Amino acid sequence: MGKQKKEAVGTVGRKMTDTVMECRNLWKNYGKITAVKDVSLKIKEGEIKLIFGPSGSGKSTLIRCLAMLTTPTKGDVFLREECLTRPDVDLNKARARIGFVFQHIWLFRHLTALGNVELGLRRVLKLPKKEARKRAMQALREVKMEEWAHHYPAQLSGGQQQRVGIARALVRNPDIILLDEPTSALDPELIGEVIDTLRDLAKKGTTMLIVSHEMPFAREVANEMIFFDKGTIVETGPPELFFTNPRSERAKKFMARLIKRTKRE
Amino acid sequence: MEFLIKYLPQFLDGFVLTVEFTVFGALIGLALGILLAIGDLYGGRIISTIIRFYVEFFRGSPIIIQLFIFYFTIPNMLATIIDPFMVGLLVFSLNSAAYQKGYIKGAMEAVYEDQMTAGLSIGLSKVQTIVYVILPQALRLVIPAWGNEFSSLTKSTAALLVIGVKDVTAVGKSIAGLSFRYLEVYAFVAIIYLIWISVMMKITDIVYEKVKIPGIEISA
Numbered sequence: 001m002g003k004q005k006k007e008a009v010g011t012v013g014r015k016m017t018d019t020v021m022e023c024r025n026l027w028k029n030y031g032k033i034t035a036v037k038d039v040s041l042k043i044k045e046g047e048i049k050l051i052f053g054p055s056g057s058g059k060s061t062l063i064r065c066l067a068m069l070t071t072p073t074k075g076d077v078f079l080r081e082e083c084l085t086r087p088d089v090d091l092n093k094a095r096a097r098i099g100f101v102f103q104h105i106w107l108f109r110h111l112t113a114l115g116n117v118e119l120g121l122r123r124v125l126k127l128p129k130k131e132a133r134k135r136a137m138q139a140l141r142e143v144k145m146e147e148w149a150h151h152y153p154a155q156l157s158g159g160q161q162q163r164v165g166i167a168r169a170l171v172r173n174p175d176i177i178l179l180d181e182p183t184s185a186l187d188p189e190l191i192g193e194v195i196d197t198l199r200d201l202a203k204k205g206t207t208m209l210i211v212s213h214e215m216p217f218a219r220e221v222a223n224e225m226i227f228f229d230k231g232t233i234v235e236t237g238p239p240e241l242f243f244t245n246p247r248s249e250r251a252k253k254f255m256a257r258l259i260k261r262t263k264r265e
Numbered sequence: 266m267e268f269l270i271k272y273l274p275q276f277l278d279g280f281v282l283t284v285e286f287t288v289f290g291a292l293i294g295l296a297l298g299i300l301l302a303i304g305d306l307y308g309g310r311i312i313s314t315i316i317r318f319y320v321e322f323f324r325g326s327p328i329i330i331q332l333f334i335f336y337f338t339i340p341n342m343l344a345t346i347i348d349p350f351m352v353g354l355l356v357f358s359l360n361s362a363a364y365q366k367g368y369i370k371g372a373m374e375a376v377y378e379d380q381m382t383a384g385l386s387i388g389l390s391k392v393q394t395i396v397y398v399i400l401p402q403a404l405r406l407v408i409p410a411w412g413n414e415f416s417s418l419t420k421s422t423a424a425l426l427v428i429g430v431k432d433v434t435a436v437g438k439s440i441a442g443l444s445f446r447y448l449e450v451y452a453f454v455a456i457i458y459l460i461w462i463s464v465m466m467k468i469t470d471i472v473y474e475k476v477k478i479p480g481i482e483i484s485a
Contacts, residue, residue: 069382096388106383109376109480110402120387123397154480168387 018045020176020207026075035061037231046205050218053228059211063180067100096124099169099177105161107153113164114149117171139171143197159190179210227251272440279436283422290418294361301366323363329424331356336428349428368410372403405481408473415465433457
C-alpha cells in the first residue's frame with residue numbers, strides 16, 4: 001500500500017515532515033449557532049490524529065469541513081499546498097484525493113461491495129474496467145471483504161459494511177483518510193473487526209484523522225489526541241498525557257468518564 | 266361474433282395506435298420526467314416554479330382539453346396546421362411527464378441526502394452522483410408506479426378521437442354506428458383495453474423483479 005500510494009499520486013520525495021492536511025482559523029456557523037470555532041490543526045505524512053470529545057461538540061462538522069463536504073464559514077483548509085477554500089478550486093478533484101468514512105457508513109445501496117469500491121476508480125480516476133476491478137478487489141482484500149465482493153450492502157452486517165466503506169475510502173490511494181466515528185453506529189460485537197482493519201491501515205503508515213472514542217485503540221495507534229469541546233480544541237497531546245494526567249479540567253472529567261465506561265465493558 | 270372478425274383489421278389498426286401512444290408516451294414522458302425532477306430539485310426557485318405550473322396544468326386539466334388546446338388553439342395562433350398524430354403524441358408525452366416527474370422526484374428525495382454526500386466524498390461531481398448513484402436507485406423505486414401510468418395512458422387514448430386520431434374506441438364507435446350492435450362492439454373494445462393494460466402491468470412487474478436489488482425495495 002505504501003509503495004503503491006506514492007506512485008499513484010505521483011509525488012516524489014515525500015518526507016514525514018510534509019504536511020498533508022491543515023486548517024487555519026476554521027469557523028462554521030449554522031445561523032446563529034457556531035459549530036466550529038476558530039480551529040487550526042495540522043496532519044503530517046503518516047501521522048494518525050484522533051479527535052474526541054462530547055457528542056454535539058462539533059467534531060463531525062469539523063471533519064466534514066476538512067473534507068469540504070460542508071463549506072466552512074471562515075478560515076482555510078489546505079490539502080498539501082493547495083488551498084481548498086479558495087473559490088476557484090475544483091472541489092471534486094480535491095475530494096478525490098481525500099478518503100472519507102462515515103459514521104452511518106452510507107454505502108451506495110444499489111451497488112455490490114465491489115461496485116461501491118470500483119465506482120470512484122471508474123468514474124473519478126477513469127481507470128479501464130479491468131484495472132479498476134483489480135484494484136477494487138485488492139482494496140477489498142485489505143479489509144478482508146474479498147469473499148463478500150458480490151454482496152449488496154443490505155446483505156452485509158454493519159461491521160462488514162463499514163469495512164467496505166473503508167475500502168471505498170482507501171482504494172483511490174488518497175492523501176489522507178478522514179474517519180467520522182467509524183464504529184459508533186455499530187453493535188458492540190462488530191466494533192472489533194473494524195478496529196482491526198483500522199489497525200492494519202495504521203501499520204501501513206496511512207495518514208489518518210479519526211473521530212473516535214475507542215480509547216484502547218487510540219492509545220495504541222494515535223500520534224496525537226485532540227480533545228474537542230464546544231466547537232474548539234481544548235487540549236492536544238500524546239495519548240499518554242490524556243491517560244495519565246490531562247491538563248485541562250474538562251479533558252480530565254471526560255477521560256475519567258470514558259475510562260470508567262471502557263472498564264465496565 | 267363473426268361480424269367482429271370481419272372488422273378485426275380495423276380493430277387491429279386502432280389497437281396498434283393505442284399501443285404506440287402508451288409506449289411512446291410513457292417513454293418520452295419518462296425521459297422528460299427525469300429532467301423535470303432534476304430541474305425541480307436542483308434548478309433553483311425560478312425553474313422550479315415554472316415546472317410546478319407545467320405540472321399543475323397537465324395534472325389539473327382533462328386530457329381532452331389539453332388535446333383541444335394543442336390541436337386547435339396553438340396552431341390557430343401560429344396559423345399553421347399540425348399533424349394530429351404528432352400533436353397527440355406530444356400531449357401524451359407532456360402529460361405523462363407531469364405525472365412521472367412527481368414519482369421520480371419523490372423517489373430521488375427518498376435516496377437523496379446521504380447518497381449525495383457519499384458520492385461527493387469519493388470525488389464524484391454532483392451531476393455524476395445523480396447519474397450513477399441517485400437515479401439508479403430512484404428509478405428502481407419508481408417502476409411500480411409505471412403500472413398505473415401505463416393504465417391511465419392506455420385509457421386516455423380513447424380521448425384521441427376528438428382530434429381525429431382513431432384508436433380502438435374511435436374504431437369501435439364507427440363500427441357500432443354501421444352495425445348497430447353497440448353491446449358487442451363496446452364490450453369487445455373494453456376487453457381489448459383490459460388485456461393490454463393487464464399485459465403492461467405484468468411487464469412492469471417482471472421488470473421490477475428483474476432489476477430489483479436487495480435493500481432497494483418498496484416496503485409493503
